[in-house]
Amino acid sequence: xxxxxxxxxxLCPIILLSSCKKSDxxxxxxxxxxxxxxxxxxxxxxxxALNTATYKNAKGEDxxxxxxxxxxxxxKLSKADxxxxxxxxxxxxxxxxxxxxxxxxxxxxxxxxxxxxxxxxGVDYARNFAGAxxxxxxxxxxxxxTWNSGYIFxxxxxxxxxxxxxxxxxxxxxxxxxxxxxxxxxxxxxxNPANPLRVRTDSKPDMHFIVNAAALFxxxxxxxxxxxxxxxxxxxxxxxxxxxxxxxxRLDHIHN
Amino acid sequence: xxxxxIALMYxxxxxxxxxxxxxxxxxxxxxxxxxxxxYNFENNxxxxxxFALGKKLFYDxxxxxxxxxxxxxxxQQFAAFANLDHKVxxxxxxxxxxxxxxxxxxLAWQKAFFWDGGVKNIETSPLNAITDACExxxxxxxxxxxxxxxxxxxxxxxxxxxxxEINSQLVLKSITQxxxxxxxxxxxxxKVMRKEGAATFxxxxxxxxxxxxxxxxxxxxxxxFTDFSYRSNGLDLASADEGRSHITGLSTDFGKFRVPTLRNxxxxxxxxxxxxxxxxxxxxxxxxSGVKPASNLDVKLKGGIQLSTTEKEQIKAFLKTLxxxxxxxxxxxxxx
Numbered sequence: 001x002x003x004x005x006x007x008x009x010x011l012c013p014i015i016l017l018s019s020c021k022k023s024d025x026x027x028x029x030x031x032x033x034x035x036x037x038x039x040x041x042x043x044x045x046x047x048x049a050l051n052t053a054t055y056k057n058a059k060g061e062d063x064x065x066x067x068x069x070x071x072x073x074x075x076k077l078s079k080a081d082x083x084x085x086x087x088x089x090x091x092x093x094x095x096x097x098x099x100x101x102x103x104x105x106x107x108x109x110x111x112x113x114x115x116x117x118x119x120x121x122g123v124d125y126a127r128n129f130a131g132a133x134x135x136x137x138x139x140x141x142x143x144x145x146t147w148n149s150g151y152i153f154x155x156x157x158x159x160x161x162x163x164x165x166x167x168x169x170x171x172x173x174x175x176x177x178x179x180x181x182x183x184x185x186x187x188x189x190x191x192n193p194a195n196p197l198r199v200r201t202d203s204k205p206d207m208h209f210i211v212n213a214a215a216l217f218x219x220x221x222x223x224x225x226x227x228x229x230x231x232x233x234x235x236x237x238x239x240x241x242x243x244x245x246x247x248x249x250r251l252d253h254i255h256n
Numbered sequence: 257x258x259x260x261x262i263a264l265m266y267x268x269x270x271x272x273x274x275x276x277x278x279x280x281x282x283x284x285x286x287x288x289x290x291x292x293x294x295y296n297f298e299n300n301x302x303x304x305x306x307f308a309l310g311k312k313l314f315y316d317x318x319x320x321x322x323x324x325x326x327x328x329x330x331x332q333q334f335a336a337f338a339n340l341d342h343k344v345x346x347x348x349x350x351x352x353x354x355x356x357x358x359x360x361x362x363l364a365w366q367k368a369f370f371w372d373g374g375v376k377n378i379e380t381s382p383l384n385a386i387t388d389a390c391e392x393x394x395x396x397x398x399x400x401x402x403x404x405x406x407x408x409x410x411x412x413x414x415x416x417x418x419x420x421e422i423n424s425q426l427v428l429k430s431i432t433q434x435x436x437x438x439x440x441x442x443x444x445x446x447k448v449m450r451k452e453g454a455a456t457f458x459x460x461x462x463x464x465x466x467x468x469x470x471x472x473x474x475x476x477x478x479x480x481f482t483d484f485s486y487r488s489n490g491l492d493l494a495s496a497d498e499g500r501s502h503i504t505g506l507s508t509d510f511g512k513f514r515v516p517t518l519r520n521x522x523x524x525x526x527x528x529x530x531x532x533x534x535x536x537x538x539x540x541x542x543x544x545s546g547v548k549p550a551s552n553l554d555v556k557l558k559g560g561i562q563l564s565t566t567e568k569e570q571i572k573a574f575l576k577t578l579x580x581x582x583x584x585x586x587x588x589x590x591x592x
Contacts, residue, residue, distance in 0.1 A: 131299065131379035132428035139383055140397050140424050146383040148374040148503050181505060234505045 033199050034107045036206045039094050040252070041068065041102070043214045050096055058218035061225050063160040063170060068213050069095040070154040070248075071122050071136070071143065075106060078116040080193060085110055091123065093136040093143060094211075113196040117207070118188035121241075121248060122153025125177045125184065148233065150175055153183060154244065156216055163229035170225060172216055174240050176233035183233070183241035189251035198256045206255040215247035216240050282307040282433075282588070284364070287441035289449050289479050293364040295378050295436050300429045302437065305415040310434030312412065313427065315591045318402060319386070321393035322348045327385065327431075330357040333589055336520035336580075337361060337438065343531030351390035354497060356531035358516065359524045361440040361583060365480060371513045371529045373486060374503045379432045396424045403427070440519055440583040441479075448577070449479070457577065464574030471561050472518075472571070475554070481518035481578065487554040488512045490547035491528060499529070511552055522579045536575065540568045 041048035043055040043065070054062050072094060075087040087106055095101045127137065128150040137144075143152045154174040163170055176183050191197055197205050217223040220242045231237045282304050284297060300306075313319065317326040330345040331337040337360035339345060345353040355371050369375040375384055385391040386399065403409040403422050410420040416433075417426050447455035457465060468476075477483040486500040488511045495511030503509075513529045527533040533542065540563055547553070547560040563571070583589075 129376040131377040132425040132432075134423060134425040138424050139380070140400070144380075144383070146375070146380070146387050149376045149380055178504070 031111045031201050032108045033111050033201050034105055034109060034204050035197060035199055036103055036105050036204065038206060038208045039072075039102045039104075039211050040208065041096050041211050041213060044212065048096060048213055055214060057160075057214060057225065058222040059224045061160055061162040063158050063225065065096075065156065065158040065213060067097070067155055067157040069093060069097075069143065071151065072104075072119050073123050073127075074120045076118045077109065077114040077197065078118070079112055080115045080196075085114075090119075091127070091136040093141055109199050111199045111201060113198055115191045115193050115196045116188065117191065117197070117251070118186060121185045121187055121244065122175065122183065123151040127151075128177050145173075145175065145233070148176075150177060150233075152232075153241075154216070154248075156213060160225040160229065162225040164226060165229045169229065171230045171232070172237075172240055173232040174216075174237045174244075176237055181234050181238055183237050185241050185245035187245070187249045189249070191251065191254065195254060195256065197254055203256065208252045208254070210250045210252045212247055212250070215244045217243060219243035219246035280304075280588070282437060284437050284439070287439065287446065287450075287479075289446060290362075290365065290441060294367045295364040295432075297433075297436070300379070300432055302433055303416060305412070306417070306430050306433040307437060309412045309416045310430040310432065311589070313431050314434050318406070319392060319394065319399050320348050321398075324348055325392060327382065328591060330385075330391070331360050333586075333591075334584060335359070335523050336440065336584055338520075338524040340523070341526070343526050345391060347388065347391040348393035351393070353388070353390040355529050356526060359520060360435055361438045361519065362480060362517070363438065364436045366484065368484070368514070372500050372503050373514055378436055379428045381435075382428060382431050396427070399427065400424060434589075438583075438589060440580040442582040443519065443580040444577040445574075446479075446580075458573070460570050460573040461577050462574075464570035464572070465577075467567055467571050468574050471563070474556055475515045476518050482515040484514065486512040486514055487557075488550050488552045489543075490550050490553045490557055490560075491530075491532070491542070493548045493550055495550065497529065508552060511550055518575060519578045520580055520584065521575050523584065536572055537568070540571065544568070 043053070046053065046055065048065065048068065050065055050068070052064070054064055056062055071091065073091045075090040076084055077087070078084040087109065090106070092104050093101060094104075123137065127133065133139075137151070139146070143155060144150070145152060152173045152175040154172070156170070156172040158170040159168045160170055161168055165171065174183050197207060199205065221239050223239070223243070228236055228239070231240060282302060284302055286293060315326050315328040317323055317329065319326065325347055330339045330342070332340055334340065339357035342357065344355055345357040347353060358371065363369075363378050366378070367376065369378065369381045370384065375381045383396065387395055400422055410422065413422050413426060414420045416430055444455060447453065448457055475483055475485070475487060486509060488495070498510055500509035500512040501507060521536065525534055525536070527536070527539050533539045543557070543561040544563045545560060547557050
């Protein structure tokens with residue numbers, strides 16, 4: 001029985017693929033491989049160090065960070081010919097305090113040269129309301145709002161002398177999927193066609209992204225911690241999401 | 257017509273001369289006078305073991321921070337899983353919550369939960385009560401650790417889900433196997449509607465029903481006796497509780513709360529989001545003479561709903577036909 005199942009699983013893609021072939025006699029088997037993505041956390045070019053280092057926002061205000069974590073989901077890879085591959089069930093929680101979370105592996109990707117990557121910063125609408133989840137979306141990860149269901153897409157906490165909140169706290173919990181306060185944002189990067197993401201059975205490329213935590217506070221609206229130091233969804237979260245949509249991620253390089 | 261039907265299944269032994277009763281099979285079926293449910297167990301296969309585990313978790317006070325309250329403490333079966341005589345819920349460390357514990361039944365038809373509709377899926381609803389400082393005051397991680405180290409939970413998870421692994425998803429899915437199965441659709445009203453047996457309204461009940469349809473059902477719509485909308489019924493000129501606007505951020509939602517079901521209303525007092533009214537007489541008098549011109553007052557309630565003393569009695573007589581004793585006394589849902 002098991003062998004039959006494997007055989008079927010093996011045959012299905014072949015049948016699917018061969019039926020798509022237009023005028024090719026050879027039966028190509030779709031091979032799959034993997035690649036990794038590394039997220040390097042920085043603040044305006046300096047390495048991110050929780051709890052110790054002091055940084056400046058665009059307004060020149062000092063701040064420190066205690067927590068920096070966010071979701072990357074629905075990773076989509078495109079080739080130069082326009083065909084795309086959506087990585088199924090791709091939900092990743094990247095957490096500065098867990099170094100292993102900053103290097104993710106994407107498995108079972110059809111081999112080929114990809115020239116564009118796109119992903120959601122946060123979690124898609126449906127999964128916010130889909131009931132009890134597991135893995136990266138497990139509410140145990142502290143990224144799920146219980147009182148107003150939905151995921152916190154980006155969580156940044158820290159302190160700033162300019163913050164008027166108790167203990168000079170900075171609390172930026174960005175999330176919410178209902179208009180007008182929808183904070184789902186998409187990031188995309190074109191990949192230099194001269195050095196595309198080459199997914200091969202014999203080579204597993206690594207994509208390297210620079211993630212700038214200070215991008216929450218500039219890009220569209222420069223934020224002063226004297227006036228905005230706390231948000232958990234709502235209009236102020238939209239201001240922050242519009243900022244980080246512009247500058248949170250930058251594709252730095254690819255090791256093929 | 258059976259809703260949560262206890263199908264007594266008999267399995268015959270091979271030689272056919274011995275009848276062995278199998279376990280009562282827990283099922284979920286849609287009453288003929290109800291619409292299709294929002295939750296249908298598609299991704300959470302209902303089993304006897306899953307239901308039994310969910311029920312055990314529901315009634316286990318060890319889950320709370322100080323081990324003093326379970327879900328069942330504020331959701332009591334004899335009160336149709338509301339909280340009898342408590343204006344607001346009473347959680348760990350004697351903390352008083354700010355809202356009245358709603359009854360739990362027909363939840364599979366509900367698309368949003370709590371008075372403000374902040375939770376959108378029945379499976380994640382318990383998280384709110386688990387983590388609220390004035391309810392169970394704990395977190396899911398602590399609960400999972402407790403369950404992993406407390407017999408017979410690992411075995412019960414294995415029976416329910418095929419593995420001794422315990423995680424938040426399985427905890428929430430098993431609780432949902434209990435809460436979503438709570439269907440109340442066997443009141444006198446239901447039997448009359450479904451023309452079951454000799455069930456008929458008395459003349460007072462029938463007059464009350466007609467008055468109800470005329471004056472109440474635009475919000476308390478049949479057959480759930482709520483249209484699941486959020487409205488202000490003018491309890492105060494300025495609500496002390498922001499209500500729905502806490503979720504939407506819209507000033508037009510300030511002071512609005514979900515229209516509550518009236519099924520089993522005889523047993524679910526005190527009434528309103530803050531439990532301010534102890535009796536149905538007070539509720540009715542509110543609509544007759546007490547509606548305040550709050551800024552977001554529902555347009556249908558402008559000027560209140562005039563009710564004579566006789567009319568109030570007739571409506572009350574009808575409301576009592578919404579009591580479902582089969583549900584309230586069903587031992588399947590009881591703690592032991």
